[in-house]
Amino acid sequence: xxxxxxxxxxxxxxxxxxxxxxxxxxxxxxxxxxxxxxxxxxxxxxxxxxxxxxxxxxxxxxxxxxxxxxxxxxxxxxxxxxxxxxxxxxxxxxxxxxxxxxxxxxxxxxxxxxxxxxxxxxxxxxxxxxxxxxxxxxxxxxxxxxxxxxxxxxxxxxxxxxxxxxxxxxxxxxxxxxxxxxxxxxxxxxxxxxxxxxxxxxxxxxxxxxxxxxxxxxxxxxxxxxxxxxxxxxxxxxxxxxxxxxxxxxxxxxxxxxxxxxxxx
Amino acid sequence: xxxxxxxxxxxxxxxxxxxxxxxxxxxxxxxxxxxxxxxxxxxxxxxxxxxxxxxxxxxxxxxxxxxxxxxxxxxxxxxxxxxxxxxxxxxxxxxxxxxxxxxxxxxxxxxxxxxxxxxxxxxxxxxxxxxxxxxxxxxxxxxxxxxxxxxxxxxxxxxxxxxxxxxxxxxxxxxxxxxxxxxxxxxxxxxxxxxxxxxxxxxxxxxxxxxxxxxxxxxxxxxxxxxxxxxxxxxxxxxxxxxxxxxxx
Ligand SMILES: Nc1ncnc2c1ncn2[C@@H]1O[C@H](COP(=O)(O)OP(=O)(O)O)[C@@H](O)[C@H]1O
Ligand SMILES: [Mg+2]
Numbered sequence: 001x002x003x004x005x006x007x008x009x010x011x012x013x014x015x016x017x018x019x020x021x022x023x024x025x026x027x028x029x030x031x032x033x034x035x036x037x038x039x040x041x042x043x044x045x046x047x048x049x050x051x052x053x054x055x056x057x058x059x060x061x062x063x064x065x066x067x068x069x070x071x072x073x074x075x076x077x078x079x080x081x082x083x084x085x086x087x088x089x090x091x092x093x094x095x096x097x098x099x100x101x102x103x104x105x106x107x108x109x110x111x112x113x114x115x116x117x118x119x120x121x122x123x124x125x126x127x128x129x130x131x132x133x134x135x136x137x138x139x140x141x142x143x144x145x146x147x148x149x150x151x152x153x154x155x156x157x158x159x160x161x162x163x164x165x166x167x168x169x170x171x172x173x174x175x176x177x178x179x180x181x182x183x184x185x186x187x188x189x190x191x192x193x194x195x196x197x198x199x200x201x202x203x204x205x206x207x208x209x210x211x212x213x214x215x216x217x218x219x220x221x222x223x224x225x226x227x228x229x230x231x232x233x234x235x236x237x238x239x240x241x242x243x244x245x246x247x248x249x250x251x252x253x254x255x256x257x258x259x260x261x262x263x264x265x
Numbered sequence: 266x267x268x269x270x271x272x273x274x275x276x277x278x279x280x281x282x283x284x285x286x287x288x289x290x291x292x293x294x295x296x297x298x299x300x301x302x303x304x305x306x307x308x309x310x311x312x313x314x315x316x317x318x319x320x321x322x323x324x325x326x327x328x329x330x331x332x333x334x335x336x337x338x339x340x341x342x343x344x345x346x347x348x349x350x351x352x353x354x355x356x357x358x359x360x361x362x363x364x365x366x367x368x369x370x371x372x373x374x375x376x377x378x379x380x381x382x383x384x385x386x387x388x389x390x391x392x393x394x395x396x397x398x399x400x401x402x403x404x405x406x407x408x409x410x411x412x413x414x415x416x417x418x419x420x421x422x423x424x425x426x427x428x429x430x431x432x433x434x435x436x437x438x439x440x441x442x443x444x445x446x447x448x449x450x451x452x453x454x455x456x457x458x459x460x461x462x463x464x465x466x467x468x469x470x471x472x473x474x475x476x477x478x479x480x481x482x483x484x485x486x487x488x489x490x491x492x493x494x495x496x497x498x499x500x501x502x503x504x505x506x507x508x509x510x511x512x513x514x
Contacts, residue, residue, distance in 0.1 A: 052355045052514040076358045086349040090280045102272045103357035131283075 003028040003155060003187050004049070009058035011044050011211075018044045020211035021058070026189055026204075028154075029181060033202035034191040035235065041211040042191035043083055046159045049189075050080050063154050079104070081148035083159040083191075085140060089133035093124050093143055096132060097150060104151040118146040121176070122169055141165050145173055152180060158190040162197060174201060199231045209239040269359050270367040277338060277371025295330045295383045299323065299390055302449070315451060323387035324475035325448030328410065331380040332468055335411045336439055338372025339418015339505070342512075343425055352514055361510040365419060369505060372415035373408065380407040394479040403478040409494045410471035416501035423508035441466075448472045452484045467497035 004026035011019040019041040026032040034042045047053035049060055051071035060067040063077035087096050094115065101111040119125040122142035132140060141164045148158075156177065162170045180186040192198055198205045199219055206216040215222055215238050219231050226234040281287065303319035310318035345351040354364055381404070394400060421434055445459065446468035452460060463469045474490035477483035485493070 047514055050356045052352060054513055072358075072360050075356060078356075080356050082349065082352055084349055086351075086353040088276070088280075088345075088350045088353075089348060090283055091276065095279070099272055099276065100353070100357075102268055103354070103359060105358065 001028050002026065003063050004032075004189065005059075005061040006045075006049070007059045009045065009048065009060065010056045011041070011048060011053070012056045017211050019048070019055075022208070022211075022213045023058075024206055024213060024216055026155075026187060028187055029185045030204060031181070031188045031190070031202045033198040033205045034189075034208050035193070035195065035198040035202075035205050036191075036208035037193055037239070040193075040208045042208060043159055045208075046080070046157050046189075046191060050078065050157055051075055077153060078155040078157060079148055079151055079153040080157040081144055081159065081161050083163065085144070087132050087140060087143060087147070090131065092129050092131055093119065093135070094128040096143065097147055100147045100150055106151055114150055118149055121172060122146040137164060138166060142169050145169060149173070149176060152184055152186065154185075155187045155189060156180075158188065160191055160193070162192070162194070195232045195235055205231070207235060207238050214238040266359075266363060269357075270363055270370070273354070273364060273367025274371040274374065277341075277368065277375055280341070281338070281375045291330060291334055291379055292382060292386065294333075295326045296386060296390075298326050298329065299387055299392075303390070319387075319391055320393065320480050321451070321476070322449065323384075323392040324479055325446075325472050326387060327380050327383050327407065327475055328446065328448050328468055328472040329443050330383045331376045331407060331411050331471070332414050332443060333439060334379045335372055335376035335414035336418040336421075336434070338375050339369065339415045339420075340422045340425075340431060340434065341372070342368065342419060342422035342509075343428060343431060346514070347427065351512075355512070355514065361512070362506055365506045365509040369412065369415045369419055369502060372418060373411040376411035376415060377404075377408045380411065395481050399478045403475055406471060406474040406478065406490070406494070409491075409498055410468070413467055413471070413494060413498035413501050416498065416505040419505035420501060420508045423505070423512050442468050445469075446472055447484065467493060470494050470497075 002025040004024075006025070007023045009019055009022050010017070022045070034045065036042055044053065048055045049062065049067060051067050051074060055068065062074045065074040065077065067074040088099070091099065097115040097119065098111065101115065106114065116125065119128055122145060124139060124143055124146065127135070127139070132143065135143065145161065145165065148156075161173065165173070177186070177188055181188065190201065202219075204216065204218050205222060207214045207222065215225060215234075217225065222231060222234045222238075223229060226237040228234045228237055299319065299322065303322050307318040310316070310321065315321065342351065345354070355361075384400075384403075388394070421438070425431070425434075445462045446466045447455075447463050448468065452463055452469070455463070470485060470490040470493040473483060473485045474487055474494065477487055477490070483490075
């Protein structure tokens, strides 16, 4: 059964086609990855699926709800970890978590316990009463992950979740999600530009480049389709380009853009 | 549902209280106006036979602090957008309307409390309300004015993408709304042109109602003041809700 159904989804920014007529389905309980270089249209697709950006055309159905026409209902069924920051700097770590818990209807009897569990899990429990603005970039990233995992939705969207995340928290996060997947049948939709990550985590991968899906299938299928012996080579063959690693410089550049008021990515 | 609106409201209050420069600035500015203008212009005002200028001015300055704080709180949505937090709220399982209500009530509450503090401040520097009972309906007027401009701030912020727009808002909206409202000078005997502008400035009615209740002298009269404020507040909140529901990241 498909829990995510996307048909002919297109997003134009002015004349620029960021997402170009893509269609795909994700099955319930699946780990599904969008693999593609920076600027491929991954975040734009996720923003449309999570109801914060209106598509130019196409349809999105999440857990049986139309994410465009009935977005209030669609939002009941998913959770998301964003690529870039979405914390409130002026609140403490604990307050950010608690706020999230209230918005996501986590009953207060279990909210407190879960906040503690997850803050311990990302080693921020001792810092729970500090304002987030005092945190380093890595700590903020860990807090984003902890907050994102607080409620147990049917579908998790993770937009480049491991970007800027330490190896330990990354391991923790994947095992936490696998456990949720096993016990509650949670579906995970992630985007990444790390080939190894897609290979290790995802049951099926969609290779996306310049707003188009170049190929979709299991890693094995992608290899066969392209007649190559690794996902990396398959990727190269499909997109004709190396994945550009997002360096610390890119991150800083994005920050700069932010503060100079140009359009956000 | 109410818990979600409550936590959004609470967040606004916490953010305001924690931003000490904002708290101090927003008390310092009214105090400066009260002292410099209230005492500085007092003699001239008295000679013109208009009575005590501080008494005249205080309701205007309360109105000033309310409009500044309320619009600013509404506009905080631009900050939330820039710093990414708006996404967290927009993907949560709640309607855009609930978010808008929580944010607007939070901003209105902050502005209202600010107005109360300025009222106390002006009493401390010599403002004498005509009676204590009248203070209660005056508080109601203050909240309505705060709600009106918080909703207005949300409406404006929903259409802006970055901070640059904020300067425009400050110079071409908030300042004129304040200066042309009769907060600083009596509308009696003012040029027709000015009267016409004041008549479409909702702050005029807020200030007039406060001045009437606290000092006994109205220009428009309380019924018209309340009707205009309530009408403008409904319009602002409706516009804010509509524009906020269209917001995209
Ligand atoms: N709001 C926007 N306005 C204009 N162009 C945008 C906007 N958001 C994204 N883009 C462009 O769309 C393309 C896809 O961006 P994005 O979805 O963020 O890529 P990815 O997440 O795969 O790195 C990029 O070229 C980006 O510059
Ligand atoms: Mg991205």
